[in-house]
Amino acid sequence: MAQSFNPSVPIYLQLCERIKNKIIRGEIGMGERLPSVRDMAIDSSVNPNTVQRTYRELEDSGIVAKKRGQGTFVTEDPRILEKMREELKISHIRLFVSEMREMGYSSTEMLAGLKDYLDTKEEDQ
Structure with missing residues (x-):
C-alpha cells in the first residue's frame, strides 16, 4: 500500500517517525524483527536505499540493532x-505550543483549552 509523504521532510526521517510511533503504540514490540529492507521498501513504495538509511538512523540512535544474517531488531532495552x-512527546508538545503561539494563544489559554478537550474526550469514552 503506497504511503503519502510530506515533500518538505526527507522520506527516511518520515519512515523513522512512523516506525517509532509503531513501537510506542505496541504494534512492533521490544526485540521484534523489523521487515527486511526490501519488504519495507516495497510496502512503503520507496527506494531500498531510503529504507537502509532509515534503519541506519534508528540503529545510530540505539532504537534498533542489526543481527548479522538475521535482520534488524527493536532494542530490548x-x-x-x-x-x-x-x-517524541516533547517534540509533539513543542510543535503544538509553537503553532498555538503563532495563532496568538497564551499559555493559560492553551492549558484551559487542553483541559477542556481532555475532559470532553474522557466523557465520550
Missing part, C-alpha cells in the same frame, strides 16, 4: 524506548 517515547 526499556530505557532506550522510554527515552524515545519522552522525546
